[in-house]
Amino acid sequence: AMTIDRNTLMLATASLFALSSNFACAEDKGLTTRLGEAEISVTLDAALAGFALRNAQFGAGSAGQNGIRQGGRDWIEGFAKPGVEISAPLGNGQAYGLLSAIGTITRGDGDAQATSGTSMRPSHLAPEDYAIGWRSGGSFAALGEDAIDISLGNQAFSIGDGFLILDGTAEGSRRAAYVLGPRAAFADTAILRINTAPLRADLFHLAGNVDQRRMLAGDAPATRLYGANLEWFGSGNGNKGRNAYEDRAWYLGLTALHVYDADSSGALSFANGNNGSAGGANRDGLNVFSIRSGGAVLAPLDEALEPLGEALSDFGFYAEYAVQRNDSTNRKVRAHAWYVEPQYTVSSLPWTPKLAYRYAYFSGDANTNDATDKSWDSLYSGGGPRGFGRWDQGEIYARYVGGNSNLASHMLHLSLQPAEAWQIGAIYYRHDFDKAPAGVSSSRLMDEIDLYAQWDTPLKGLGITLLTAAGKPGSGQKQQLTSNAAGNGEAVDRTIWLGQIVLSYSF
Known part of the structure; x- marks a missing residue:
């Protein structure tokens, strides 16, 4: 049944549009003022979203914290940051400090995972970014403006398109806003960015933001790591590619990282001979x-092959290959993952159609009781x-069914831009198990189709995204649901239907 608090919905919507009206006159993201030699910038990101899902878990239903299963769930999520x-x-450079907080809320039935993490209608307010740093400015003129950027504290950090490192804080449960997922900051960061061109690098120390009590023991394991990242790139927006991923027209990169401390207790242990692959x-x-x-990797050949310049x-072409190795006693790991994604944009045609195909592979384990x-x-x-x-x-799939492990996935994506806004x-996705789970004879996991529309409204900073999706279980997924308690004796061959709308605002 629909249980969304209408007053909460009306208040959140009104607040979002009020904020939009107040700050729409800003020319760039943020409001900036000066206090002596100091510059102060204030920003706000906010979103409000509504979701309706039917045939949760392909008919098995989604259980709330009270244990009651629901085949359909309706809920809203919101956040403000x-x-x-x-x-x-400071010297020839600039010292800086970052400070932000995120407030989140979920109302209605809660998300549609096998066990809904937000059926208790949570809300949460917590600091997000609190970090200090220094940018070199013109201190190293031969290397370029702000060639060195060093920072410490809690803050966001990412590598490439997020295949390995992007999101330092798990969402949902008592943190609320499971799907919107606004939190991303890592804890205890120490990051050195060397923003030179055409080579740049990152040296980093990161820790995951973990709170097992608040997340009802469903948070990621506490993890601390360090590593290095090196990129050769070409800028697509002046020389800004040195500082920002979205301004790199193309790139080639190498990453290495080492986890020197992680929680392997309780449910995360290797007890009873299980190798911990859960x-x-x-x-x-x-x-x-x-x-x-990533990006237009053939663009450097434009001059050599001038007649083909625009086509190149x-x-x-986006691709990544990664391996995971661990030789620690009782924690041996031999895993790998990779993907290839060619895409082509027909820039000469109306609506600028872009077609992309991706194959992504994430290894699974056929024997969870051996030593590796x-x-x-x-x-x-x-x-x-x-x-x-x-x-x-x-x-x-990603929200309510599974994740990027033990998975072989095909994606076909067509996007169009009928107008600038x-x-x-x-x-279309086709997902298969890499290794069929115990008791499952088929590798077919599920098929999914997502249809979406995004509109940058005339009200500056306000965007609206509409999406509808359908997910059909494969024979392997049906067998898996039937053979475990989630099946609950119900039919598990139904198509999941999803509709959602997201209003986002940023200044």
């Missing part, structure tokens, strides 16, 4: 290496900066 950045001259228990001592590419620039874990640990992957078709693979698209 006010933030401030203060910068002031999620992160193998992290202590884990080493990860990857190589990747319209071709994009072969299942891929998705670490801190997340939605990613490339919009729909990112590392949350499918609005149904509009983007529409369709995505």
Whole structure:
């Protein structure tokens, strides 16, 4: 039954539009003022979303915290993230500080996972970013403006398109806003960015933001790691690619990281001979290496092949290959993952159609009782900066069915831009198990279709996204649901239907 508090919905909507009206006159993101030599910038990100899902878990139903199963769930989520950045001259560079907080809320039935994490209608307010840093400005003129950027504290950090590192804070449960997922900051960061061109690098220390009590023991394992990232790139927006992923026209990258401490207690342990493949228990001592590419990787050949210049620039190619190794006693790991995604934009046609195909593979483990874990640990992957078709693979699969482990996935994505403020698209996913789970004879997991439309409204900073999706179980997924308690004697061959609307605001 629909249980959304209408007063809450009306108040949240009114607040969002009021904020939009107050700050729509700002020319750039944020409001900036000066206090002596210091510059102060204030920002706000907010969103309100409504969701309706039917045939949860393909008919098995989604259980609330009270244990009662529901086949249909309706809920709303919202968040607001006010933030401030203060910068002031220090030497030939600039010292800066970041401070932000996020308030979240879920109302209605809660999300539609097998066990809903937000059926108790949670709300939560907590700090997000609190960090200090220094940018070099013109201190190293030969290396470029702000060639060195060093920062400490709690803050967001990402590598490439988020295949390995993007989201440092798990959402849902008592943190609320499971689908919107606004929190991303890592804890205890120490990050050195070397923003030179055409080579740049990152040296980093990160810790996941973990609170097992608040997350009802469903949070990621506490993890601390350090690593390095090196990129060769070409800028697509002046020289800004040195500082921002979205301004890199193309890139090639190498990443290495080492987990030097992780929680392997309780449910995360290797007790009873289980190799821990259920999620992160193998992290202590884990080493990860990857190589990747992205963007218009043929663009550097434009001059050499001048007649094909535009065609080469319209071709994009994203790919990554990564391995995970751990030789620690009782925590041996041999896992790997990779993907290839060619895409082509027909820039000469109306609506600028872009077609992309991706095959992504994340290893699974056929024997969870031996001494070596072969299942891929998705670490801190997340939605990613490339919009729909990112590392949350499918609005149904990624949210309510499974994750990026023991998975072989095909994606076909067509996007169109009928006007500057509009983007529409369709995505088809076919997901298969890499290794069929125990008691399952088929590798067919599910098929999903997502249809979406995004509108940047005339009200500056306000965007609206509409999405409808359908997910059909494969024979392997039906067998898995039938053979475990989630089946509950119900039919498990129904198509999941999802509709959602998201209003987002940013200044």
